[in-house]
Amino acid sequence: MSLQCPLCSSPKIASLRTAMKIGAAVGAAGGAARGASVALTGSQVGAAVAVGLAAGPIGITLGTVAGAILGGLAGGAGGCALGAQLGEKLDRHVLSNNLCLECGHRFNLPV
Ligand SMILES: [Zn+2]
Helix, strand or coil: CCCCCCCCCCCCEEECCHHHHHHHHHHHHHHHHHHHHHHHHHHHHHHHHHHHCCCCHHHHHHHHHHHHHHHHHHHHHHHHHHHHHHHHHHHHHCCCCEEECCCCCEECCCC
16 A cells, blocks of 8 residues: 655655554553463462362462463463554554655545
């Protein structure tokens, strides 16, 4: 998709992706927190079952930590991608983050 300045029709358009970066960071943090909490809940249930089965406490701890880390990574990756997509839409259509390099005009894309 090629952009043009609505004032001078120059094709030299820079996109200032402020919201995309913020969205990706917020999405990653939120996704990681959610993934970790889901993993912790799951590992607590798993630990309770393991106690009933007389498994060693070291195994329970390792399982809990590994589950939290894996859950956090998976959640963070998903949240980051989602946040970046939302941020890019904000940048392109809402925040006037398309900048003409010829005349300096800032503009939105039509939604
Ligand atoms: Zn222009």
